[in-house]
Amino acid sequence: MIVIPSASGGRIWQCVDMGELQRILDRSCTSGHVPGAGALVARDGEIEIAFAGEQTVGGPLMSEDTIVRIASITKPIVAAATMVLIERGLVGLDDPIDRWLDELAEPVVLRTLDGPVDDVVPAERQVTVRDLLTFSGGLGLPQRFDLPIAQLLFERISEGPPQPQQHPAPDEWLQRVATVPLLHQPGQGWTYNTGAELLGVLLGRAAGGTLFDVLTDTVLGPVGMADTAFFCTDVERIASLYQHTDDGLELIDPPDGQWAAEPPFLSGGGGLLSTVRDWYAFGAMLLAGGEHDGHQVLTEDSVRQMTSAHVDGGPKHLFLDGQGWGFGGGVDLRTTHPWNVPGRYGWVGGTGTAGYLIPSTGTVVVWMCQVQLGGPDDTRSMADVLTYAAR
Incomplete structure (x- = not known):
């Protein structure tokens, strides 16, 4: 048996x-599938935590102190922060986003999804905060990357794997976004990721600070997530990021790379660094109905809205794959795979991360490695952990 301190520094977890x-x-x-990994499975408060391998090939071992790029499991954290601001009355769920993002006050929509990007019609209504949370606002990645609009998204507004030091600053980025048409009428479809990026900028403007200021005030501070941030100067703690190639693992980002200095754009879609323990604390807070160490971070109703499916992608959807979408994360609706459990909420990150809570079994599961997801084989180890947690 081992014991580790809680994320808040208070009670001791018995593992x-x-x-x-x-x-x-x-x-x-x-097996060489990943150079290093960390995982945690907590069932009704009983925690199993494990680490294996190295942070960097030939370097220090993975441990509780290892910091990783969590990519898209940033999204649920940003959604939770949004709900706090809604509870405080600073933002309204059905407020039009041009209240804060005036660059997007005159949206236009593609006439046809596969048509020319300049063949557009006026939007029937403004995009709302709710649309950004549910990814139904019309801006984001479609299921087909060969479409002209998909190429425009990659080229003009930096959609794709996160590269924080190369991303334009928020004001410049929004000016670029304003030149891109919506892929569908607001509320009448689902596209991936850009809604979370827009939400991050909106939160900062609404609160009069940076996105990190908002996250710290609303979620990271109250939940004790001291190792979660958009950059880290203590580079000895950061794991290296790799991708699989025909010749083996290729280094994409070293510890002193793109996350070692403050970036010009704080990505609400995938920019955070974190640890296994920090993301567990966040997931456990949601599982407890928004409570952490006796403090109500979110109301139970806000948690219910976050973790309920507002969109059903159907069984063949490229991104959702049998899941629905809540606020900032997927919600399992079908047992398409062994790791699916109806009602499970969370998401995966393209850098090789995953974080989920399973309300029906009182379970939180976190998986963190740093091998970029580029194909089905890259999810093998993650799938083993998620399946184990689903039992």
């Missing part, structure tokens, strides 16, 4: 013997 979870991680690392 069960490291058995199957540790074996899964050891197998993943010794």
Whole structure:
């Protein structure tokens, strides 16, 4: 048995013997599939945590102190911060976003999804905060990347794998966004990611600070997520980011790379660094109905709205794959895979991360490695952990 301190520095977590979870991680690392990984599965407060391999090939071992780029599991954290501002009355769920993002006051919509990007019609209404949370506002990645509009999104507004030091600052980025048509009428479709980026800028403007200021005030501070931020100068703690190639693992970003200095754009879609323990604290707060160490971070109603499906992508959707979408994360609606549990909420990150809570079983699961997801084989180790947590 081992014990580790809670994210708040208060009570001590009693962890069960490291058995199957540790074996899964050891197998993943010794096979060469990932150089290092960390995972946590908590069932009704009983926590199993495991680490294996190295932060960097030939470097320090993975541990509780290892910091990773969490990519898209940033999204639920930003959604939670949005709900806090809504509870405070600073933002309204059905407020038009041009109240804060005036660059987007005159949206236009593609006449046809596969048509020329300049063949547009007026939007029937303004995009709202709710639309950004549910990804139904019309700006975002479609399921087909060969479409002209998809190419425009990649080229003009930096959609794709996060590169924080190369991203334009918020004001310049919004000017570029304003030149891109919506892919569908607001509220009448679903596209990926850009809604979260817009939400991040909106939160900063609404609160009169940066997105990190908002996250710290609303979520990171109250939940004790001290190791979660948009950059880290303590580079010895940061794991290296890799991708699989035909020749083996290729280094994409070293510890002193793009997350070692403050970026010009704080990405609400995928910019945070964090640790296994920090994301667990966040997931446990949601599982507890918004409460953390006796403090109500979110109301139960806000948690219910976040973790309920507002969109059903159907069983064949490229991104949702049998899931629905809540606020900032997926919600399982079908048991398409062994790891699906109806009502499970969370998401995966393209840098090789995942974070979910399963209300029906009182479970939180976190998986963190740093091998970029580029194909089905890249999710193998993650799938083993998520399936183990779903039992």
